[in-house]
Amino acid sequence: MFVQGGTLGLPEAFEDVFEEPAGGPRITAYRNYLIESLKIAGFNAAKATSMADASIAIDRALHAAKLPPVEANDPSKINNARTLAQLQTELPNLNLRKILGGLRFEEPDHLILMEPRYLPTLSKVLAERPIQDIRDYVKLRVILAYSPYLSSDFDKPLIGLNEGLVGVSVLPSQEERALDIIKGRFGQPVSRLYSDSFFPPETRRQAAEMVGLIKEAFQVRMPNRKWLSDATRSAATDKLNALSFWIGYPDEWVDYSSVEITPDLVSSLVSIARFDYERMRQKLGKPWVTEHFNNSHTLPIVVNAAYDPQINGFEVPVAIIQAPMFDAQSDPxxxxxxxxxxxxxxxxxxxDWTGKQFDKTGNMKNWWTPKDSAAFDALAGLLITQANEYEFLPGSRTATGAQQVGENMADLGGITLAHAALRKYLALHPEKDVVIDGQTQDQRCFLAWAQFWAWQGKDEALRSQVARDAHPPNAYRATAPLRHLDAFYKAFGIRPGDPMWLAPEKRVEAW
Ligand SMILES: [Zn+2]
Known part of the structure; x- marks a missing residue:
């Protein structure tokens, strides 16, 4: 059983707002949102203000106890095994037996505490704050959770919050929001309709062929990775051979037909939540079964793909196997x-740093020697230096290279393997190696990658991303990794002194 940190009043991507001093623009926008929402819910102005302030104080304390983003991505920091009795002594003000009983969970022998400071801080907050503050906090969280579904009166404070946090002052239409609810709560049934309608078997076949060639390109390159020790290279080869992937949609879909849907939106949402909770609870204590394409970021309707180190495999949802990412009619x-x-x-x-901690079957076991780790870190150091030299917004250069190096390393590996696989594909299908609009396949490869990252957004959103996200801004992803590929220099005849030129000693070739 895993014990995570709880959510706060703002989504995780915006939790850095809780670091802003009182009176700052974003925390003020959030405070106004709370006060106005509480007033709509029926509290008078004085009570709404005191509830908002207490809630922000509690969330500030809990946020400060969470692991910062770099540590939260480090499996060694989040894998803290405890017995129930051990954990109970660390949390004197939380009655774990009672909580587990209330959730109808059986008592586990061991728990994995993923946020080592969060729960002890929660225990302290519960003891130190007046009980009325805690009651108000819970009330406020329930109101916020259901406010989007209760009345359009709540739109106004929400628009104010959005303006303050992301600079956007319109909400999606009612229709779009209704669709979002259906996608969010009935992800699999909607995905099933979508897959049946928009994913012909031929597209699935072509996508599977491409994934196979990329894996093969990785296998071909593995023996030439000079920085790896022989033992680790052979373990890496084993792990790569064992790596599995699933294309499109699951073999079995979750059956939601027993969920009671009525004209009452809130009660329907509660029924769905109860159904999902019960499914999750039924899995406790049973052997692990991987459910494919059934979490919020790998549903077939989601444009994403995600590697899971605990199964040494990844899922490629239908929605990413669509134009402009993939088009059966497009050139390779x-x-x-x-x-x-x-x-x-x-x-x-x-x-990488995550993958090295899990072996080929997904068990947590570091299969790199310290020497391999040091060699990889040295290569990564060059990527960190490269990223630290970028300024995404005036004054945003806060040395984010370390926070984003995992993703930057993966982007570099991704485009390297894709280009190698493309060359292999073109060797197998020479009739496809054609010049289009005056561009060779190599040129089109790198242009397609750069175009893929086209993005438009407000400075506020970019600022939060730079501060917290493990992914660098898209403008960086579009071009920075290409500067490490010899094929890129060849494709466009780039020479020393050109803006994209990176001195050879600063280039990285890891995978
Ligand atoms: Zn990634």
Whole structure:
């Protein structure tokens, strides 16, 4: 059983707002949102203000106790085994037996405490704050959770919050929001309809062929990775051979037909939540079964792909196997260097700081020697230096290279493998190695990659991303990794002194 940190009043991507001093623009926007929402819910202005302030104080304390992003991504920091009795002594003000009983969970022998400071801090907050503050906090969280479904009166404070946090002052239409609820709560049934309608078997076949070639490109390159020791290289080869992937949609879909849906939106949402909770509870204590394409970021309707180190495999949802990422009618360069590169990116996550801590069957066991780790870190150091030299917004250069190096390393691996797989594909299908619009397949490969990252957003959103996200801004991803590939220099005849030139000693070739 895993014990995570709880959610706070703002989504995780915006939790850095809780570090902003009182009176700062974003924390003020959040405070106003709380006060106005509470007033709509029926509290008078004085009570709404005191509830908002207490809630922010509690969330500040809990946020400060969470692991910072770099540590939260480090399996060695989040894998803290405890017995129930041990954990209970660390949390004197939380009655774990009672909580587990309330959840109808059996008592586990061991728990994995993923946030080592969060729960002890929660225990302290519970003891130190007046009980009325805790009651108010819980009330407020329930109101916020259901406010989008209760009345459009709550739209106004939400718009104010969005303006403050992401600079956007319109909400999606009612229709779009209704669709989002259905996608969010009935992910699998909607995915099933979508897959049946938009995913012909021929597309699935082509995508599977491409993934196979990318894996093969990785296998071909493995013996030439000079920085790896022989023992680790052979373990890496084993792990790569064992790596599995699933394309499109699951073999079995979750059956939601027993969920009671009524014209009452809130009660329907509660029924769905109860159904999901019960499914999760039924799994406790039973052997682990991987459910494919059934979490919020790998549903077939989601444009994403994700490697899971605990199964040494990854899922490629239908929605990413669609234009502009993948188009059965498109030329190979575009498909390989967009979707193929994303899949290569995912594969290399099995062979980085996360992947090295899990063996080929997904058990937590570091299979790298300290020497291999040091060699990889040295290569990564060059990527960190490269990223630290970028300024995404005036004054945003806060040395984010270390926070984002995992993703930057994966992007580099992804486009490298995609390009190698493209060359292999073109050797197998020479009739496809054609110049289009005056561009060779190599040129189109790198252009397709760069175009893939086109993005538009507000400075506020970019600022939060730079501060917290493990992924660098898209503008960086579009071009920075290409500067490490010899093939890129060749494709465009780039020479020393050109803006994209990176001195050879600063280039990285890891995978
Ligand atoms: Zn990644």
């Amino acid at each position: 360069a575009v498909n390989f260097c967009r979707m193929g590169a994303v899949l290569g990116h995912e594969m290399t996550h099995g062979f």
